[in-house]
Amino acid sequence: MTTYQKNFTTDEYRRRIAKTRAAMSKRGLDAIFVTDPSNMSWLTGYDGWSFYVFQGVVLTHDGDPIWWGRAMDALGARRTVFMDSDDQIRGYDDTFVQNPDKHPMADLGALLAEAGLEAARIGVELDNYYYSAKAHAELSAALPKATLDDATGLVNWQRAVKSEREIEYMRRAARITEAMHDRIFEIAEPGLRKNELIAEIYATGIRGRDGYWGDYPAIVPMAPSGMDATAPHLTWDDRPMQTGEATFFEIAGAHRRYQCPQSRTLFLGKVPQKYRDAEAAVLDAIDAGLEQAKPGKQAQDIANAFNATLNKAGFEKDSRCGYAIGISYPPDWGERTISFRRGDTTVLEAGMTFHFMPALWLDDGGLEITEPILITETGHECLCKTPRDLWVKA
Amino acid sequence: MTTYQKNFTTDEYRRRIAKTRAAMSKRGLDAIFVTDPSNMSWLTGYDGWSFYVFQGVVLTHDGDPIWWGRAMDALGARRTVFMDSDDQIRGYDDTFVQNPDKHPMADLGALLAEAGLEAARIGVELDNYYYSAKAHAELSAALPKATLDDATGLVNWQRAVKSEREIEYMRRAARITEAMHDRIFEIAEPGLRKNELIAEIYATGIRGRDGYWGDYPAIVPMAPSGMDATAPHLTWDDRPMQTGEATFFEIAGAHRRYQCPQSRTLFLGKVPQKYRDAEAAVLDAIDAGLEQAKPGKQAQDIANAFNATLNKAGFEKDSRCGYAIGISYPPDWGERTISFRRGDTTVLEAGMTFHFMPALWLDDGGLEITEPILITETGHECLCKTPRDLWVKA
Numbered sequence A, B: 001m002t003t004y005q006k007n008f009t010t011d012e013y014r015r016r017i018a019k020t021r022a023a024m025s026k027r028g029l030d031a032i033f034v035t036d037p038s039n040m041s042w043l044t045g046y047d048g049w050s051f052y053v054f055q056g057v058v059l060t061h062d063g064d065p066i067w068w069g070r071a072m073d074a075l076g077a078r079r080t081v082f083m084d085s086d087d088q089i090r091g092y093d094d095t096f097v098q099n100p101d102k103h104p105m106a107d108l109g110a111l112l113a114e115a116g117l118e119a120a121r122i123g124v125e126l127d128n129y130y131y132s133a134k135a136h137a138e139l140s141a142a143l144p145k146a147t148l149d150d151a152t153g154l155v156n157w158q159r160a161v162k163s164e165r166e167i168e169y170m171r172r173a174a175r176i177t178e179a180m181h182d183r184i185f186e187i188a189e190p191g192l193r194k195n196e197l198i199a200e201i202y203a204t205g206i207r208g209r210d211g212y213w214g215d216y217p218a219i220v221p222m223a224p225s226g227m228d229a230t231a232p233h234l235t236w237d238d239r240p241m242q243t244g245e246a247t248f249f250e251i252a253g254a255h256r257r258y259q260c261p262q263s264r265t266l267f268l269g270k271v272p273q274k275y276r277d278a279e280a281a282v283l284d285a286i287d288a289g290l291e292q293a294k295p296g297k298q299a300q301d302i303a304n305a306f307n308a309t310l311n312k313a314g315f316e317k318d319s320r321c322g323y324a325i326g327i328s329y330p331p332d333w334g335e336r337t338i339s340f341r342r343g344d345t346t347v348l349e350a351g352m353t354f355h356f357m358p359a360l361w362l363d364d365g366g367l368e369i370t371e372p373i374l375i376t377e378t379g380h381e382c383l384c385k386t387p388r389d390l391w392v393k394a
Helices: A010-026 A037-044 A071-080 A104-114 A133-142 A154-158 A164-187 A194-207 A226-230 A273-291 A299-312 B010-026 B037-044 B071-080 B104-114 B133-142 B154-158 B164-187 B194-207 B226-230 B273-291 B299-312
Strands: A031-034 A056-059 A066-070 A089-092 A121-124 A147-150 A246-255 A258-268 A322-325 A334-339 A353-356 A360-362 A365-367 A371-375 A380-382 A391-393 B031-034 B056-060 B066-070 B089-092 B121-124 B147-150 B246-255 B258-268 B322-325 B334-339 B353-356 B360-362 B365-367 B371-375 B380-382 B391-393
Touching: A010 A031, A010 A037, A010 A056, A010 A154, A031 A037, A031 A104, A031 A154, A037 A056, A037 A154, A056 A104, A066 A071, A066 A104, A071 A089, A071 B226, A089 A104, A104 A133, A133 A147, A133 B133, A154 A334, A164 A194, A164 A246, A164 A258, A164 A371, A194 A246, A194 B194, A226 A246, A226 A360, A226 A365, A226 B071, A246 A365, A258 A322, A258 A371, A273 A299, A273 A353, A273 A360, A273 A365, A273 A371, A299 A322, B010 B031, B010 B037, B010 B056, B010 B154, B031 B037, B031 B104, B031 B154, B037 B056, B037 B154, B056 B104, B066 B071, B066 B104, B071 B089, B089 B104, B104 B133, B133 B147, B154 B334, B164 B194, B164 B246, B164 B258, B164 B371, B194 B246, B226 B246, B226 B360, B226 B365, B246 B365, B258 B322, B258 B371, B273 B299, B273 B353, B273 B360, B273 B365, B273 B371, B299 B322
Parallel strands: A031 A121, A066 A089, A121 A147, A258 A391, B031 B121, B066 B089, B121 B147, B258 B391
Antiparallel strands: A031 A056, A056 A066, A246 A258, A322 A334, A322 A353, A353 A371, A360 A365, A371 A380, B031 B056, B056 B066, B246 B258, B322 B334, B322 B353, B353 B371, B360 B365, B371 B380
């Protein structure tokens, strides 16, 4: 029988833990409790769609982390985490699940007390997914002598610079993204129902490419047309594609939970001059932004160069134009740390990966031409080789 | 140009709002702020993958609800909500997005104060998705004279009894679920890589059936085999299906966000007696449970009948065996209200819909044979006609 393949070596997990502990020390934290599934996975390897119930990873300054969650999911933890001792995997009773009378945080409080953390300074992800306001209140009540500090983003920031193995997974995901875009260009045509198109996009992405299997993207594929494309996050229905409309495709290939998002826009029919103008402006602005994408520059340098070039051509974009990417789970494929926008002074380092996302939403449609990039020792690498222009099928 | 089709009439949204206001009155609430995307959609029609940033719906006792979220998503709100006035759609500046220096709840606080709710009693979803501990602290700080009460589940409970139109959507989703299971049985065979199989499941589900298009399921399809199937929530990789292993398929067809989950188990090769015994026990126990599925019975009656029958056959299940279903967004397709388990005394009513989910996880695999059901005036209806047995391909 074949078994679940670990995504990283135990050594790599230990390096991540050491890095995280250094950040904990700087903040004076005795322990952290992380609920973000991406952080849980990055620290331990845990992989499962169980984040709809309360769960998390406890990390102190000694020994291996503890995976804590619903008892039935402890079995999935055993099959995916690097820790080989069952003591590091702790499950709570099913009666705690979605039961207003019993909160799982009472169980976690007892576990933390048992681990000697009754009066400790514990970092929690106050502003992250899957840690509710009630969970925080219950955990505070269960540990009245402890100090619960806001450690939102502490682990996310450790993830910014990727290892060789992580970059390899991002590159595999990039091959899958290319395959998805190839398939879109191949089949999109007037009359094709949007759900039929999305079905093909999903199937292509999950089949994968070059022997690399596709994992699920942290955001579903989006492909709005015409006026729907003036809004960025509408999902599909069964209306057919039409001549005279632009459709943007915001999709991501994924491999072993690493996400490589990239958008392209397809126009069916004769392209209005307005779209050609927007295309030219965006392509110039992308070039200007990418010139700044190298070690030593700041995140805002990319945004400022991009915006200055775009404004010169008479276009404006008031939202951020990029964010860090890597391992992720729904509902977001971003790392929620670095943003390409004015004021973000984070210094770029080799090994960081971003979605440079200079989408323009126009008054009657959208134009998204975006690039997932890796900062290299000397500059940057565009992870996908997808042709960078406004696609047209006449 | 075709336009986004509203899923329900304005009258239906107004009925839902009236029902919700009655529940608010009972709890002495002047307003509620709901962040659960399912609750947002149920109250207003809002539909978009934007729940990775802060957003919500504000409902008072007067006038239409207010959709509040990221400015770029306000455009998607305009295209999907029933409210026709732009005053009811309020967007915040993009600099609030994932920025540790500026929290969107400051913007919401100002909006609520402007709406006369500065010193009001406001219900918030303290223990729901997408309302973080930090969001609650920031909103409390922005409205020091207001009382923020726990209204977790208040809207979810109003959703329990479905309208005719909702039931129609559930039935369409059920047709799609059947199509997905048909496809699984058709193509599953030793050597088929799991990601290839999942690609087909996804594509079949999104193409839909009988002219009903498939929406995205709130949980990805799961199809673990052998020892991986002892854990309930592991997702796929590229290992091939093998003779001598059971694989369970936990999937849902979805239509206009309504979810119809159903699981089946397929054994490749000669079925061990243990699986036959488990199958017989589960089928008997399902019959015993379904006998209790009628108006006037309690949720726990189904669980008790199911468990008693299962125990008699020498099997045990210590987790709940069902939950309410309907409209849903990731990460969960359940409504998080009623559970089939001992102690849940909710009285069943016609129009309620459930996933009767008597999964058994054995020491070397899993057996999931489950039924999505509708409580009718006289009993129940199994929404899917999928054959109810352990599937075998020799």
